[in-house]
Amino acid sequence: MADVMTRPEHVATEKRRVPRSTHARIWSKWDKLIVVLMITIPTVIVVALVWFPAVSTVILSFTDWNGIGNIGDMNFVGGQNYVDVTTNYPPFGPAMQHNLIWLVVFFFGPTLLGIFLAALLDRELRGGRIYQSIFFLPVVLSLALVGFIWELIYSRDQGLLNNLFHANVDWFGDPNINLWAVLVASGWRQTGYIMLLYLAGLKSVDPALREAAAVDGAGEVRTFLQVIWPVMRPVNIVILVITVIESLRAFDIVWVINKGRNGLELISTLVTQNVIGEASRVGFGSALATIMIAISTVFITIYLIQVMREQK
Amino acid sequence: MMSPRSFGTGGVPVIGRRALLQGMLGAGALAGLTACGGGSGGSGDQVTLGSNWSDPVPKKAIAQVMSGFTSPGVKINTIDHNSFQENINNYLQGGPDDVFGWFAGYRMQFFAEQGLVGDVSDVWKTIGSGFSDALKQQSTGKDGKQYFVPLYYYPWAVFYRKSVFTEKGYTIPKTLDEFTALAQKMQTDGLAPLAFADQEGWPAMGTFDYLNLRINGYDFHRELMAGEKPWTGTEVKTVFDTWRGLLPYHQADSLGRTWQEAAQSLQKKEAGMMLLGLFLGQQFPDADRSDLDFFPFPEIDSNIGSDVVEAPIDGFMMSKRPRNEDGAKKLLEYIGSAKAEDTYLKSDPNNIGTHNDADTSGYTDLQKKAQQLVSGAKSISQFLDRDTRPDFASTVMIPSLQEFIKNPNDVDGLLKKIEDQKKSIFK
DSSP: OHHHHTHHHHHHHHHHHHHHHHHSOSOOHHHHHHHHHHHHHHHHHHIIIIIHHHHHHHHHTTBOOOSOSOGGGOOBOTTHHHHHHHHSOTTHHHHHHHHHHHHHHHIIIIIHHHHHHHHHHTTOOTTHHHHHHHHHHHHHSOHHHHHHHHHHHHOTTTOHHHHHTTOOOOTTTOTTTHHHHHHHHHHHHHHHHHHHHHHHHHHTSOHHHHHHHHHTTOOHHHIIIIIIHHHTHHHHHHHHHHHHHHHHSOOHHHHHHHSSOTTOOOHHHHHHHHHSSTTOOHHHHHHHHHHHHHHHHHHHHHHHHHHHHHHO | OOOOOOSTTOSOHHHHHHHHHHHHHHHHHHHHHHHHTSTTTTGGGSEEEEEOOOSHHHHHHHHHHHHTOOSSOEEEEEOOHHHHHHTHHHHHHSOOOSEEEEEOTHHHHHHHHTTOBOOOHHHHHHHGGGSOHHHHHHTBOTTSOBOOEEEEEOOEEEEEEHHHHHHHTOOOOOBHHHHHHHHHHHHHTTOEEEEOOOSSSSHHHHHHHHHHHHHHHHHHHHHHHTTOSOTTSHHHHHHHHHHHHHGGGBOSSGGGOOHHHHHHHHHTTSEEEEEEEGGGGGGSOHHHHTTEEEEOOOBSOTTTOSOEEEOOEEEEEEBSSOTTHHHHHHHHHHHTSHHHHHHHHHHOTTSEEOSTTOOOTTOOHHHHHHHHHHHTOSEEEOOHHHHSOHHHIIIIIHHHHHHHHHOTTOHHHHHHHHHHHHHHHOO
16 A cells, blocks of 8 residues: 555656666666566566466366365366355355445445544644554454454353343344444454554645645635545545455454354355365355455456556 | 364464464474484384364373373374364375374265275274274274274263252153253243353254254264255254254354353253253363263154264374374274273363273263263264264354254245255265
């Protein structure tokens, strides 16, 4: 993300350097070697760590491989896994739905709240640093730990909430409630994350813009909506993408609670349930993973189109 | 007591990752060792043992058993119980230890069929006389060869507190009708009749198994688990219909409760009974443990009777290509002896020995009763997730049983979904 936010500057510096590099037309052997290394090493890393697993997943999704024996032993079964996933796997529908709910809630909840908090903290309130640390604290904790903390709060028989309000709500066991309970827990964490990102963006906004707006007689809200918001466009896109990504890869907290079953099904937990385990259904799980890749690709494409348009 | 969680997809991912890292480090260390060219002489003779007995009590018990085997000696690698199960595929295909801990039944046969474990029929020629036919059958693969050496088992039954039964004048139910009548009586006495939890997904399998074993018998259970009988037939429907009749006596909100919490409600006398394995005793403080008792799951159909006992067996297998095959077989012969079992049970009395000559004089009353229960059994079943394909158990049966508990009224729809998924997994 960091490099994305600073990309316009890179572009600018590159342009400035262009004339200089044309001056030094003759590249020494060292230069050539370094250029070659700088291209090949990242390429190898990207291919090995991104493209190879992604492409293998797609290929495996058309096979019945069970993770045992030689790759050569597996049979290609065409689209059978996809047919099974969509028509013969009851948790799949709920999982898609839950991921979608997750996305919508994340967007209207933690993301907007995080932006709001960032806008407030940007005004250099007294004790702003302390608030900032408080809101950011959950981000430092791993989601697995967050899950554990909230389990202490939500537990039906021994939890804080039920004891405080003398209620008997089955927060994690009731499939109509547990998704919302979990969303509160992970939103608690997401808010701080978005807040920090947005705050970093706000700090880089040229103060002259605000002064100019103030001189023109614009109020706080109007300045934010009409001056700051458009300037922050690259950051806004990053935040949107992060919200989407976080919603798609939501996993840890749900896994800690009940391994993504009974009302907490998510695509990521279904993939894990199928691929990892004693007798892994690698082919079937890969089909689920491929569906996840496909959905992510849509958002990545939108994002890339935006970025490229800006660079032009 | 080892963790009774016994299906594949358990465990917190953090542990998984840690295990993965450990595995990677282990692989690195292994590469380093090979590079040394066996310079560390002597250690090559030791038999390596992959132990998934990672909880303190069983870990200590295993160490004591292994200290009794001195030539050539054993090197124990203890691996977190759940991580071991999750990574069993990679473990067996990588560089597994010579001998490793595993479970009997279909779950053993599955890996034997994949050619990932070693044949130990030789060992059985020596130790065979010490075990009943039922145990030998549970150690035998589909090809008729033995792949497993049993150590102990822990039967499942209906547990209760003696003091509660005496105080309220309850009697042990022998049939389903008596069982239901007792449950109703408990309800009027303000007790939850059956403590019940299914957050983890596996405890409800025990209830399903016993209902199925009492209604349809052992052979049907085995065939159903092997994917040979349809789930949509009247047999399985009757099981769920019967279960629906009993559900009002189960503790409510079971999907948000762990088995430990349910066991504690039995201990606190909030619930009257609980169907679980012998490991339930862990949740009882020492002072209360002598108050814990059990009775076999009641009879439902007099033609079928109640002589099948669900008693999962834990034991050992040998890897496909052990580095020290002679040593590994010797070790398995030792493990298959009454002496090794006695040593284990002395340190971990939450199980009972499988060997005919295992010393029962030191058993607690509960252990003695459990011993009688299994020795009187005509057949011994393992557990739903041990008697069928692991992927079917975890990705189909756990969600389906939870679905039934949530909505017990659409059995036909549920069974159709199970059958359709079963067909896509058993090919």
